[in-house]
Amino acid sequence: MTFRLQLESRPVASRTMRYVAPVLAAALTLVTGLVLFYALGKSPVEAFKVFFVDPIKDLNGITEWLLKASPLCLIALGLAVGFRANVWNIGAEGQLTMGAAAAGALAVHFDGATGHWLLPAMLVAGLVAGAAWAGIAALLRSRFNANEILVTLMLTYIATFFLGYLVDGPLKDPNGQNFPQSILFGESALFPLLIEGTRLNASTLITLLAIPFVWVLMMRSFVGYQLRVSGLAQDAAVYAGFSRTKAIWMTLLLSGGLAGLAGVGEVAGPIGQLQPSVSPGYGFAAIIVAFVGRLHPVGIVLASLLMSLLYLGGESAQIALQLPNAITGLFQGLLLFFLLGTDVFVNYHLRLVRVSGGQK
Amino acid sequence: MLDHTTALLAATMAAGTPLVYAALGELITEKSGVVNLGVEGMMLVGAIAAFATVASGNSLLAGVIAGGLAGMLLALVFAVLTLTLMANQYATGLALSIFGIGLSAFVGKAWLGMTVTGFQKVSIPLLSSIPVLGGALFQQDMMVYGSIALFALISLVLYKTKTGLLLRAVGESPDSAHAIGYPVVRIRYLATLAGGALCGVGGAYLSIVYTPMWVENMVAGRGWIALALTVFATWRPARILLGAYLFGGMTSLQFHAQGLGIAISPYLLSMLPYLATIVVLVVISRNPQTIRLHAPASLGKPFRPN
Structure with a gap:
């Protein structure tokens, strides 16, 4: 007599599993990571310390943690609204880039300006540029039915080349020894620091404002309800008079705008100028943040802290353990895999079934 | 000018x-x-696997095989998650791309900056001496010829054999295929693995023939363009060839x-290639009927099943 494991549908999706799955996925990623470190000849205990404890053991570390979590959280909040409505903006990286480029162009053009209008103007420019970049995908999706996953991705590559063109052309620092980068932004084009001596700056406040805003929009407003219904049951939503076109436009403009703001936060924050690359893949990592955070604002805050720690841990491992910091990307991918794998148990459970002998 | 045309055509191939x-x-x-x-992701993993194999002193053919196997291995992860564990295909595919980018960059750190010698060009006698076109089409490496042979094989299998019919049946109506007794999930596993292997081989071509070196993220969106090509080609092999060129x-x-x-x-x-991808997507998708x-x-x- 033999037994075998079989997946069986649950009559009702498990609420508990919905919340357990991300924790389980994080735990599995951790275990896999420790095994990987062991296989690479590093002590797992030491590696754990280097990855998760050392980066945040002092004030400087904690501010860096928040500094990196902030753009991840901001972008993921926008993406989650879209994912709930079944609109797949995968090109936040490009919208971030365009937001950074627009804000940077203002900072360079009005270099030396005094007063308090430049930074707000840069924020508006970044918001509009990010939203407009995503708006292209919204237009092509709603008018011509072009797949927004592919369009937003293609626009990301185009945005990267566009930024490259800007910093190696019109916005290039004339006294920069021919490096492809802009001048360093002036005081009035930079976010004020929140804690002197660290890099944590006022752009984090934007994220703090966005969290309750998106929460209300998503969970407590009629528009948010329409969007969720539109994602769950498109036909029902249309029948109830919720326009699909409106859902596409709203979610893409919102997620693009927030990604654009995140771009401003980077160039007017820790970077302080325009460079060919203004993000270590925040736009893509935010997709994972949104999923791991269960598309819920509170979950996203927690997930962005986890993901930010992965970035810091990767940098720390590079210095302390001589491991390529690309390990961050590896862990990000693993985390999402494990989440998708454990998510199975939301709708199914495992059952041991007896396979009677003789029969095939 | 004619030399340029020949060179451009050859480079296009x-x-x-x-x-x-x-x-x-x-x-x-x-x-x-x-x-x-x-x-x-599968192309990137194929690219680094092939490059590492060749740069360690193995033959180019071994590199191509390693690339194919690496792509297949990644596809297997995808297949287990989506076909056995019923995970969402779109989300899992995205995860596969993100993971492949990370994995290849991690493994590839050791191979940065090295170069290998790719396949030699093979001239086809007589045909290669046709003015302009000869130099472009018939003076290529074996993998270019291989891709055309593969195209012919796939067109043949898809539309002229029982295997192809079965594959299409599973894609059109898995319930009917299952009802007649065909193993839908197994066929989907095989199709996913075959697809992964070919993506890996495509990546291998980039790293050991086209460039030929390992650069982080060197696939540079070609994987997404390949995805758009299947839509552009409305799932027909001949149009894929046209679109790819x-x-x-x-x-x-x-x-x-x-x-x-x-x-x-x-x-x-x-x-340009990314802009063109958007344009063709729009042109093809605007007619939902097609x-x-x-x-x-x-x-x-x-x-x-069941």
């Missing part, structure tokens, strides 16, 4: 070849009703622009 492999691979997968958005042409245009006397910023020229008529009917929908 070479630049289109990784797309031919990857898009034909994705075509096989999608014909069975499975969408794998992990093409970019169209994009190959745009990629090589940036390198030959100066010779042809085109004075546009190289940054802007680099945008898509509905040609797309495998169960594309992206999970299937669970």
Whole structure:
């Protein structure tokens, strides 16, 4: 007599599993990571310390943690609204880039300006540029039915080349020894620091404002309800008079705008100028943040802290353990895999079934 | 000018070849009703596996095989998650791409900056001496010829054999195929693995023949373009070939622009293939009828027997 494991549908999706799955996925990623470190000849205990404890053991570390979590959280909040409505903006990286480029162009053009209008103007420019970049995908999706996953991705590559063109052309620092980068932004084009001596700056406040805003929009407003219904049951939503076109436009403009703001936060924050690359893949990592955070604002805050720690841990491992910091990307991918794998148990459970002998 | 034309055409073939492999691979997968958005990741992993194999002193053929196996291995992860564990195909494919980018960059750190010697060009007697076209079409490396042979094979198998019929049946109506007694899930597994292997081979071409070196993220969106190609081709092999060379042409245009006397910023020229992808997506997708008529009917929908 033999037994075998079989997946069986649950009559009702498990609420508990919905919340357990991300924790389980994080735990599995951790275990896999420790095994990987062991296989690479590093002590797992030491590696754990280097990855998760050392980066945040002092004030400087904690501010860096928040500094990196902030753009991840901001972008993921926008993406989650879209994912709930079944609109797949995968090109936040490009919208971030365009937001950074627009804000940077203002900072360079009005270099030396005094007063308090430049930074707000840069924020508006970044918001509009990010939203407009995503708006292209919204237009092509709603008018011509072009797949927004592919369009937003293609626009990301185009945005990267566009930024490259800007910093190696019109916005290039004339006294920069021919490096492809802009001048360093002036005081009035930079976010004020929140804690002197660290890099944590006022752009984090934007994220703090966005969290309750998106929460209300998503969970407590009629528009948010329409969007969720539109994602769950498109036909029902249309029948109830919720326009699909409106859902596409709203979610893409919102997620693009927030990604654009995140771009401003980077160039007017820790970077302080325009460079060919203004993000270590925040736009893509935010997709994972949104999923791991269960598309819920509170979950996203927690997930962005986890993901930010992965970035810091990767940098720390590079210095302390001589491991390529690309390990961050590896862990990000693993985390999402494990989440998708454990998510199975939301709708199914495992059952041991007896396979009677003789029969095939 | 004619020399430039020949050079441009030859470069177009070479630049289109990784797309031919990857898009034909994705075509096989999608014909069975499975969408794998992990093409970019599978190509990258194939590229680094092939490069590491060749740079360690193994033959180019071993490199191609290693690339194919690496792509297949990643596709297996996708297949287990989506076909056995019923995870969402779109999300899992994205995860596969993100994971592949990270994995290849991690493994690839050790191989940065090295170069290998790719396949020699093989001239086909007589044909290669045709003016202009001969030098472009019949003076290529074995993998270019291989991609065309593969195209012929896939067209034949898809439309003229029982295997092809079965594959399409599973993609069109898994319930009927299952009812007649065909193993839908197993066929989808095989189609996904075959697709992954070809994506890996496409990546291998980039790292050991086309470039030939390892650069982080060197696939540079070709995986996503290959995905768009299957839509552009409305799931027909001949159009995939056409589309791949169209994009190959745009990629090589940036390198030959100066010779042809085109004075546009190289940054802007680099945008061309991505812009073109958007344009063709729009042109093809604007008529939902075309898509509905040609797309495998169960594309992206999970299937669970019993």
